[in-house]
Amino acid sequence: SYELTQPPSVSVSAGQTASITCSGDKLGGKYVCWYQQKPGQSPVVVIYKDSKRPSGIPERFSGSNSGNTATLTISGTQAMDEADYFCQAWDSSLGVFGGGTKLTVL
Amino acid sequence: EVQLVESGGGLVQPGGSLRLSCAASGFTFSDHYMDWVRQAQGKGLEWVGRSRNKANTYTTEYAASVKGRLTISRDDSKNFLYLQMNSLKTEDTAMYYCAREGGNGEMDVWGQGTTVTVSS
Numbered sequence: 001s002y003e004l005t006q007p008p009s010v011s012v013s014a015g016q017t018a019s020i021t022c023s024g025d026k027l028g029g030k031y032v033c034w035y036q037q038k039p040g041q042s043p044v045v046v047i048y049k050d051s052k053r054p055s056g057i058p059e060r061f062s063g064s065n066s067g068n069t070a071t072l073t074i075s076g077t078q079a080m081d082e083a084d085y086f087c088q089a090w091d092s093s094l095g096v097f098g099g100g101t102k103l104t105v106l
Numbered sequence: 107e108v109q110l111v112e113s114g115g116g117l118v119q120p121g122g123s124l125r126l127s128c129a130a131s132g133f134t135f136s137d138h139y140m141d142w143v144r145q146a147q148g149k150g151l152e153w154v155g156r157s158r159n160k161a162n163t164y165t166t167e168y169a170a171s172v173k174g175r176l177t178i179s180r181d182d183s184k185n186f187l188y189l190q191m192n193s194l195k196t197e198d199t200a201m202y203y204c205a206r207e208g209g210n211g212e213m214d215v216w217g218q219g220t221t222v223t224v225s226s
Binding site for chain 1: 141143150151152153156167169170203208210211212213214216217218219
């Protein structure tokens with residue numbers, strides 16, 4: 001079965017740029033979504049179709065996908081961005097999530 | 107307001123059954139693919155399955171871990187999505203979310219979740 005691999009944790013200083021990676025075989029050939037989940041809350045999509053931002057999501061969130069790696073980038077990270085982030089893709093019509101990355105804002 | 111509200115969770119013994127419901131409102135339910143996603147306490151998200159829309163003949167897909175035991179159905183006349191859970195195992199214990207798919211496969215609306223505990 002298809003697997004997506006994320007680092008368990010990423011730390012970033014407030015105001016700096018955070019990058020969270022998601023790796024999978026030939027991932028660049030699939031569309032990737034990114035979800036943000038804060039404690040006790042349901043997930044929220046922050047990036048879809050590799051790099052599209054839903055309405056209401058701040059411009060500091062961006063995404064890219066090439067080769068075997070997709071990346072979620074948060075520019076000018078704010079304390080409110082501290083959360084778990086999950087990548088997700090479709091493989092042969094089956095949904096796959098990465099294991100999640102806990103983003104800590106120092 | 108676009109909204110999904112899950113219900114039906116609870117405590118069930120191993121081998122038992124449960125049916126979860128997801129009430130949709132604020133959008134044209136019949137147009138959308140719908141998904142179930144679960145999350146064990148302190149763990150990551152796990153995709154459970156998907157129901158395509160009427161235009162795609164309501165076909166379903168399931169994760170290997172639940173195939174043959176969990177069944178997704180929907181009633182477009184009532185705007186409800188269901189998850190019938192049979193032969194439950196302790197590893198099915200989780201928060202279960204229903205989610206709407208947008209036009210590009212993204213899960214753009216999520217419910218608040220309902221908790222299923224499988225324990226003797």
